[in-house]
Amino acid sequence: MVLTLVPIVFYFSLWNIFYYPLFYTKYYIPTLFSVVVFIPFLMFVINRIFFKNSIVEILSAVIGIIFTILIFMLLAAYLSKLVYFTIEAFPYILIILIIIAIIVFIRREAFDKRTKLILAGVISFVIICAFVFGVFNFQPVFYDTKAAVYMVEDEYQICWSTSTTTAGYIEIAGEQYYDSYAGALNCSTLHKVTIPKEILDTNKNYKIVSYGVSHNRAYYPIRTSTISKDYTFRPINYDDGIQIYNISDNHLYRTGPQRAASYFGDKLDLLIANGDHVNDVSEDWQIKNMYRLVGNITNGSVPVILSRGNHEAAGSQLVELPQWYASRDNTFYYTVRVGDIAFIVLDMGNLEKDARKTQKYVGDFNHYREEEAEWLRGIYESGVMNDPSIKYRIAVCHVAFPLNIKKYGGEAARKMMEYLELMNIDFMMAGHSHATVVFEPHSTYSLDGKEKDTNEADFPVILGSIRNDENMRYETLFGYQFTGTAIEIKDGDIELMFTNSLGEIKEYHKF
Ligand SMILES: [Fe+2]
Known part of the structure; x- marks a missing residue:
């Protein structure tokens, strides 16, 4: 009962x-x-x-x-732990099942000779597979995600992932660009190679070459098969204005955001992946999930601005994240120039004070945000944003910190907001709150009908993503519904539309 x-x-x-x-x-x-x-x-x-x-x-x-x-x-x-329980737990479930099978096999006297023989065969096969695929790491080599081309300052950072440990390079016009660190090839399932922007913009093609390195042992590495894949690259096309799509907060779900981000079809010039694409950074598969999302939308052909969400600021593999993510000098704040648009990409890290329980002992985000504010001051004082060729200035940050400075980053965030104001930012593209809302400067709005958020900045702040096709405040339970933000900049106008996974425009704004 x-x-x-x-x-x-x-x-x-x-x-x-x-x-x-x-x-x-x-x-x-x-x-x-x-x-x-x-x-x-x-x-x-x-x-x-x-x-x-x-x-x-x-x-x-x-x-x-x-x-x-x-x-x-x-x-x-x-x-948002469903994938974790189903995929991540799989090896442990398998081990438990094997142990149960062995115990049953040993203990059951009732089995006849033929059954025992079949069971012995199955268990031996599993053990052999465990040695070949696990201990000796002899695994088929294939690309398990498409490539993602991130824009950072004046370079492209091309990321890709392979089914097993590989080393590799990118080839453009006969020139090879290796994924290496101080002379050592990166033997990994995750890869990143940096290419000067003008080289890819001019050649418009790149080829990824990878070969399996099943054992990277000192003096005796073992190499397996080689694979390659050709990509065509479509640099930003300015003829019909610029079409940008912004997604964030998909938390591992891909179907909805992939559909929503197809709004511009082949006209898409730039994807903004604005953070919280995973729940934490602890395993390779989480990063692969993010590459898969971005790769499926762009086919490795359209450039991407990637900003870090607070969920990409937690987890045991965080120190390696700059190797796998769009990054500049081991940080996730940088600028990007696209025609007459200047993007300033910011990162609030894990949001919380380092003393908070979830970050205690492993976080140094207070210093990180202070250094970031200093970097932004440098950008402001250098006057680069006053370049007459810049017509639009857009801040990209996962966390809409001007909506709650005290909660989101404190004094460092206030400084950043003030520098952005001094640089005459047109708007900030953000996420985090799982809603699609345009916060006009100094406006107040309640997302949940209780607590009110006030935009302290003198520029609009846009919350741009939610897992829902119809309701723009509350999320659905799964990931097949999604509303993101389509941005079209042409003829001096910035048009902004919240569009859902069915391609419908839910809200329209013009700046
Ligand atoms: Fe977030």
Whole structure:
């Protein structure tokens, strides 16, 4: 009986968490689930009173367990941990299954000779595979994501990923650009090569070449097969104005943002990937997920401005992130020039004070933000933003810090906002709050109907992404719905549209 009651208790104790994401996925889901969740318990009670069938009793318990697992999966989806539980946990589940199989095999005297032989064969095969693929790392070499071309200052940083450990380079017009550090090739599944901007803009083609390095042991590295892939690159086309699409906060989900970002079709000039594409930076697959998102949208042909979200500022592999992400001198703040537009890309890091529990012992973000404010002061004082060839100035930052300076970065953030004001920023493109809202300068708006945010800046701040096609404030539970921001700059106008995964314009603004 307890097993049939667990899903009811579990579901209703999470009601406050579930209600809105379920409601905005489909309005009838919370009610439907509230009824369905009683099925195993009702089965149990009705069977006990009328039928007393032991199979039905076992079935009700099994359904109770299945419902509990499904509710757990819903919770994982809501916490953006679904992929973590399903993909990340897979090797551990496999190991547990192998151990169970071996124990069953050893202990069960009842098995006849033929069954024992089959089981012994299966277990031996698994162990051989574990040695070949795991210990000796002999694995098929293929590209498991498309390439992503990031723009940073006056260079392109091309990132790609392979199925197993590889070394490699990019070839443009017969010239090779290796992924190497101080003479050593980077043997990894994740790669980044920096190319001067004018070289790729002129040649418009690049080829990625990779070869497997199954063992990178001192004096005896083992090389396996070589693969390559050709890409055509489409430098920004100024003829019909500039078409930019901005996405953020997809938290591993890709379907919705990929569809929404296809709004401009082949006319897309630039993608802004504005952070929180993952939940943390601890494993290669998380970075691959981000490459996959960006690669699927751009096909490795359209340049990307990548900004770091607070979720890309947590995790055990954070120190390596500059090697995998668009970065400048081991930071994630930089400028990009695109025709008559100057972008200033900023990074609030993990948002929180270093003393906070989640960052204690491993964060130095207070200093990082102070150094960033100093860097921005340098940009302002250098006068580069006054260049007469610059017509538009756009700040890109995952966190819309002018909406809550005290919470988002404190004094360093205030300084940054003031330098941006002095540089006459047209607007700031941001995300983080999972909503699509244009905050006019010094305007106040409530995202949740309770707490109010005020834009302290004298430039508009735009929150540009949400996992929903219809409602622009509340998210759905899964990732197939998405609204992002289409930006078109032409003939002296900046047009901004929130467009959803169905290609519909939900809101239109002109600056
Ligand atoms: Fe965020």
